[in-house]
Every structure is written in C-alpha cells, then in structure tokens.
C-alpha cells in the first residue's frame with residue numbers, strides 16, 4: 580500500500596493531494612497541465628520537503644511529522660521525460676552505474692533487465708548513437724537496476740514521437756507483467772494510461788478528484804473522464820481458448836465472452852482489453868448477417884451528453900447486466916430513434932477489441 584498526503588504552498592500554488600493506492604502494479608497520476616502531478620512525484624522522491632505531509636510505502640514511513648528520509652535513503656528509481664544518460668559511457672556502463680548505486684544484493688539482475696527491455700543489441704553502443712526510445716529504455720533499465728522499492732516515472736514517453744512511443748509501450752507492458760515493483764506514472768495522455776495503469780489518481784488544481792481502479796474511474800459519470808473526446812473502457816478478462824486457424828483468442832470477461840485478435844496465451848492467462856466507446860454500437864436484438872464478431876447482451880446503466888450531438892452510453896455486460904462496464908458512443912438521433920433508456924436490455928456490438936496489456 581502507498582499512502583501519500585502532500586500539502587503545502589508552492590509559490591502561488593496550493594497542493595493538497597491525498598491518496599492511498601495499492602503497493603503493486605502501475606498507478607497513473609493523471610490530470611491537466613499544472614495540476615500538481617510532478618510536484619507529488621518530487622514529494623515522493625524527497626526532492627521537495629513540504630512540512631505536514633506524509634508518505635508510507637508498503638509499510639515503511641518515508642515522511643511523517645519530523646521524520647523525513649532524504650532522497651538517497653529512499654529506495655526509488657526516477658525516470659524523467661528525457662533520459663539523462665552519461666554521454667562518455669557506453670550503454671552497458673550506464674546500466675552498471677545503476678547496479679552499483681544499489682550497493683546490496685540485486686533482486687533485479689542485469690540479465691533480466693537486458694531481456695525485458697530488449698537492450699542486448701545496444702550494450703556496446705555509445706549513448707550518443709541511440710534513438711530517443713532506446714535512450715529511454717536504458718534510463719528505465721538503469722533505474723530498475725538500482726533495486727528500487729518504488730519506481731517514479733514522469734511522462735517518460737512525452738518527449739518521444741508517436742513511432743517511438745508505440746515501440747516502447749510494449750516494453751513497459753512487459754515490465755508491468757514481470758516485476759512486482761510499484762510504479763507511479765505521471766501522464767496526461769489518457770490512451771497511455773488506459774494501456775498501462777491498474778489504478779488511477781485523477782488530479783485537478785492541486786487536489787485529488789478521485790483515486791481507484793482505472794476501469795471504475797473511466798466509466799464513472801461523476802468524473803470528467805467520460806466526457807473527454809474518444810472515451811474508452813478497460814475490461815479485465817481471462818483467456819478461455821485460442822483459435823490459431825483464425826488468429827483469435829476467446830476471452831471471458833464479467834458478463835460475456837469476447838473474440839480478440841491474436842494469440843493471448845494459454846487458457847487461464849489473464850489480460851486486459853481496451854474498448855473505445857466509438858467501436859461499440861447498440862441494437863435491440865442480436866444482429867444477423869454481420870461481420871462483427873462480438874455481440875453481447877448488456878444493460879444500459881445511464882447516458883451522458885458528449886461533445887456535439889453525441890451520447891456516451893454506460894453499459895454493463897450480461898443478460899441482465901451486472902457485468903463489466905463498457906461505453907458506447909452513439910449519436911443522439913440513434914438514441915432517440917431506438918427510444919433507448921437507462922435500464923433497457925440491449926445488444927452491444929463491438930467492432931474492435933484490442934489487448935491493452937497482458938496480465939493485469
């Protein structure tokens with residue numbers, strides 16, 4: 580468990596951010612520019628001392644009252660927007676520097692980090708000859724080798740172009756699946772957050788608006804996330820079968836089963852799916868003669884007015900609802916034509932279902 584309570588004035592900015600999140604998995608700190616995300620991370624690292632604040636990480640109190648562990652006594656790895664590697668050292672030497680810093684017995688070894696981050700072909704390169712995405716992978720590797728009890732990542736992908744981002748995201752997903760170190764991940768890119776995070780801390784003007792499992796917060800009508808452009812739901816499931824002939828996996832989620840492209844692993848493998856609202860349409864009955872693979876019964880839980888004349892409909896999967904929460908983006912005209920209302924039982928047709936990341 581990570582218990583954080585940071586409060587104080589930073590120039591003219593009032594920070595009062597309190598949250599408790601699980602001590603494992605990825606927690607995203609998400610919110611608009613200037614809402615205080617980096618300040619919270621700096622507080623956690625001990626780089627900023629705000630009296631009256633508190634931080635406990637998996638039972639160890641790092642700050643409380645007069646107790647204040649300085650940064651070097653906190654077992655943290657910190658990854659910044661732009662990797663600050665030592666230019667005169669090779670990739671391998673940069674990584675070894677991380678390993679040295681840890682001092683004691685290594686829980687995460689060189690080999691493991693090299694394998695997880697696909698670094699082997701880069702080891703002998705001077706750092707000046709790396710792409711932005713490669714540099715960031717080395718920075719992450721170096722942070723991991725310092726044997727952190729908490730990994731802090733401040734918009735690690737924001738300085739990268741779309742191509743490099745897409746290249747590095749699968750590595751982050753692999754780290755997430757393989758390591759048990761809790762990660763606090765600052766981002767203002769909700770798609771990134773949907774792919775990576777288990778837990779979301781939603782910040783607004785120095786305060787925590789909500790904190791909890793990401794699937795719950797994305798579908799919460801009282802929060803602004805559902806009114807953002809292109810909202811999406813994330814749903815956790817379990818592989819029940821694979822169909823190599825058609826390159827599909829069947830995934831059981833609360834309230835139904837979905838066919839998902841790709842081989843997602845042996846039966847029992849857990850996975851997370853991302854379902855954009857724009858890929859879900861609604862009907863009164865089961866569709867016939869359609870190319871859509873996934874049509875599932877669902878109940879309408881509510882609907883929000885989206886931008887323009889769009890509606891974002893909240894659904895729960897299952898014959899009588901009650902299963903996983905998903906969203907559907909439809910026009911107000913369709914809503915009126917089908918006379919849809921909260922409580923109605925409908926069929927949700929999912930045009931695309933993509934894997935968000937393996938092993939939630």
Ligand SMILES: Nc1ncnc2c1ncn2[C@@H]1O[C@H](COP(=O)(O)OP(=O)(O)OP(=O)(O)O)[C@@H](O)[C@H]1O
Pocket residue numbers: 589590591592610611612613614615616617618619767
């Ligand atoms: N040491 C400081 N002195 C004065 N003001 C500060 C200090 N640190 C942060 N601030 C102010 O606190 C506010 C929050 O900044 P912070 O960098 O934490 O936000 P953020 O959510 O991370 O923003 P971004 O997404 O743009 O990086 C800003 O208005 C910033 O100017």
